[in-house]
Amino acid sequence: MENGGPLKVTLHGFDERARSMLALFLEGPAQGICRLANTPEEAEAAIVDLDGAVPERIWLEFRRKFNGPALVLSATERRLRNAHWVAKPVQLGEFKAAIERVRSQIDAIRTLKRLEEAPAPAAAEQPGSGINLGPLERRFIDIAGDMSDEIYLDISQRERLFYDPHQYIEHTLREGLTLARKDNAPVIFDGLGHNLIFCPTSHRIYTDMREQFLRSLCVQPHTGERIGFRTASSDTLPLIGSSDPRLQRLDSTLWNVSLWTSRGRVPKGTPLNAPIKLLAWPNLTRLTISPHALRIAALWATRPTSLMDTPRLLDVPYRHVFAFYSASLILGLVEPLGGNASPAQVSPSPPPLPSVQNEAQTQRRGLLSRLLAKLGLGLR
Amino acid sequence: MAHYKLIFTGPVGAGKTTAISTLSDVPIVSTEARASDHVAERKPRTTVAMDYGLLRLDGNERVHLYGTPGQERFDFMWDILTEGGLGLILLLDNTRPDPFEDLRHFVEAFRDFIKETHLAVGVTRMDEAPLPGLDSYNEHLSKLGFAAPIFEVDARSRRDVAILVQSLLYMLDPGARG
Ligand SMILES: Nc1nc2c(ncn2[C@@H]2O[C@H](COP(=O)(O)OP(=O)(O)OP(=O)(O)O)[C@@H](O)[C@H]2O)c(=O)[nH]1
Ligand SMILES: [Mg+2]
Numbered sequence: 380m381e382n383g384g385p386l387k388v389t390l391h392g393f394d395e396r397a398r399s400m401l402a403l404f405l406e407g408p409a410q411g412i413c414r415l416a417n418t419p420e421e422a423e424a425a426i427v428d429l430d431g432a433v434p435e436r437i438w439l440e441f442r443r444k445f446n447g448p449a450l451v452l453s454a455t456e457r458r459l460r461n462a463h464w465v466a467k468p469v470q471l472g473e474f475k476a477a478i479e480r481v482r483s484q485i486d487a488i489r490t491l492k493r494l495e496e497a498p499a500p501a502a503a504e505q506p507g508s509g510i511n512l513g514p515l516e517r518r519f520i521d522i523a524g525d526m527s528d529e530i531y532l533d534i535s536q537r538e539r540l541f542y543d544p545h546q547y548i549e550h551t552l553r554e555g556l557t558l559a560r561k562d563n564a565p566v567i568f569d570g571l572g573h574n575l576i577f578c579p580t581s582h583r584i585y586t587d588m589r590e591q592f593l594r595s596l597c598v599q600p601h602t603g604e605r606i607g608f609r610t611a612s613s614d615t616l617p618l619i620g621s622s623d624p625r626l627q628r629l630d631s632t633l634w635n636v637s638l639w640t641s642r643g644r645v646p647k648g649t650p651l652n653a654p655i656k657l658l659a660w661p662n663l664t665r666l667t668i669s670p671h672a673l674r675i676a677a678l679w680a681t682r683p684t685s686l687m688d689t690p691r692l693l694d695v696p697y698r699h700v701f702a703f704y705s706a707s708l709i710l711g712l713v714e715p716l717g718g719n720a721s722p723a724q725v726s727p728s729p730p731p732l733p734s735v736q737n738e739a740q741t742q743r744r745g746l747l748s749r750l751l752a753k754l755g756l757g758l759r
Numbered sequence: 760m761a762h763y764k765l766i767f768t769g770p771v772g773a774g775k776t777t778a779i780s781t782l783s784d785v786p787i788v789s790t791e792a793r794a795s796d797h798v799a800e801r802k803p804r805t806t807v808a809m810d811y812g813l814l815r816l817d818g819n820e821r822v823h824l825y826g827t828p829g830q831e832r833f834d835f836m837w838d839i840l841t842e843g844g845l846g847l848i849l850l851l852d853n854t855r856p857d858p859f860e861d862l863r864h865f866v867e868a869f870r871d872f873i874k875e876t877h878l879a880v881g882v883t884r885m886d887e888a889p890l891p892g893l894d895s896y897n898e899h900l901s902k903l904g905f906a907a908p909i910f911e912v913d914a915r916s917r918r919d920v921a922i923l924v925q926s927l928l929y930m931l932d933p934g935a936r937g
Pocket of ligand 2: 775776777810826
């Protein structure tokens with residue numbers, strides 16, 4: 380068929396009678412569309428009769444011999460990998476259409492081979508590997524604190540790993556959100572010296588506070604005590620256009636509030652040795668990406684692991700793991716399993732990650748790492 | 760040298776061609792044609808056989824990026840394209856009439872491939888249609904028996920597409936590090 384000639388086919392599963400009938404069909408009405416291959420090696424595609432006694436056996440036997448595209452003839456519809464079904468009795472129009480599909484498939488396979496084997500085409504303008512860090516992503520200390528691993532491992536300093544959200548504005552904001560959701564109405568916060576309105580239906584907040592100001596409120600304990608909140612009817616609110624910069628995403632604000640407040644700690648009472656399960660991924664294209672967030676999320680999604688084991692398993696600082704947990708918690712995306720409530724001692728050593736033992740796995744981990752570096756967020 | 764590939768799939772107009780071109784180091788090879796019949800109402804050009812892009816790594820190593828055609832009459836291409844793939848990136852268009860049906864359709868069509876590898880889902884055009892939200896996608900996906908990273912993605916943004924692909928790679932091996 381290289382020059383548009385008939386497609387060369389081999390036959391499988393046909394008894395003598397069916398075979399000679401098909402041969403007549405190919406030499407007659409289907410002439411020029413396809414012909415029997417002279418040798419098995421020459422065949423570009425196969426035609427398989429699947430109305431024999433045990434179709435599954437016929438198919439398996441066939442697939443052991445031939446890997447290429449196939450036309451399957453049978454009275455009832457068959458959906459098989461890499462095969463195109465034609466109903467019996469065979470109509471010329473349908474047969475032609477199926478052969479056309481096989482031809483495009485063969486073309487496509489050839490194109491794939493050519494592309495994969497071709498020397499790499501000249502580079503387009505390099506899109507610039509690595510991604511510019513947003514100002515937020517640079518401020519790791521703001522979002523993960525600066526406690527060293529020694530503090531996390533020192534039993535006598537255990538207290539320092541926890542914070543009480545009730546002492547911070549985080550708690551007041553969460554209560555305001557609960558009210559907004561319950562009444563399905565906007566909630567206005569008073570006593571901040573600035574506007575702050577939660578709009579539950581649009582998942583937005585409205586505020587004229589600068590980010591730095593909100594962050595400074597999050598850091599100080601007891602700020603929440605002088606802040607009140609109340610529901611408001613929508614028509615008392617300022618008219619807000621959807622492109623108004625004072626309108627921000629609710630999830631992203633809460634996420635930041637939690638990072639700024641926790642700074643590498645977790646809420647009081649969090650079990651440090653219970654495996655953490657990721658219930659759903661945070662929307663990391665639209666949230667501040669805390670360091671190692673993607674790796675930690677992938678681990679907790681595929682293999683729940685405790686707060687104390689995760690840093691050792693992934694070889695990342697404890698504070699980044701704790702920060703990611705607290706932020707995910709405020710959005711309801713993580714859950715400690717098994718209710719091991721006692722923040723007990725550190726377990727001797729975490730079970731290792733699915734080990735890379737054989738050559739192929741090592742090779743793949745290497746490739747994944749190089750590819751990740753190329754895509755780069757600059758956030759290791 | 761081993762060849763690696765990443766497969767992008769999704770319905771017509773979800774942003775597959777765009778996503779591959781934002782990542783590719785080379786101008787993409789795209790078998791596009793003027794869209795016929797009902798597709799043309801949504802967009803003038805559509806991919807008919809596949810998209811192809813390439814990421815070059817140090818040491819002459821390459822990762823091939825393939826996009827499946829969005830139109831169903833080309834779905835015989837899917838098996839061929841996924842063979843040997845590292846994983847599947849599914850793009851869904853939030854402005855389509857029933858994006859959850861699209862989700863179901865593609866997850867079912869690629870079920871075996873996803874089971875052998877991993878899946879990451881990017882929901883595009885959320886700037887035009889903010890609803891349904893990602894939580895609904897998560898629910899629908901878990902009803903289909905899968906869990907996967909699901910992000911809001913603008914296929915025109917390299918950062919968005921890169922984060923989506925990275926999440927897939929970490930799912931394949933959280934021990935890898937960039
Ligand atoms: N507004 C908006 N436009 C987007 C977004 N993502 C992609 N697009 C646009 O959507 C259009 C369709 O994208 P394509 O890349 O051609 O879609 P495709 O999936 O390749 O479509 P087919 O080849 O027909 O299957 C392009 O014009 C993109 O720029 C998004 O998040 N928001
Ligand atoms: Mg396309």
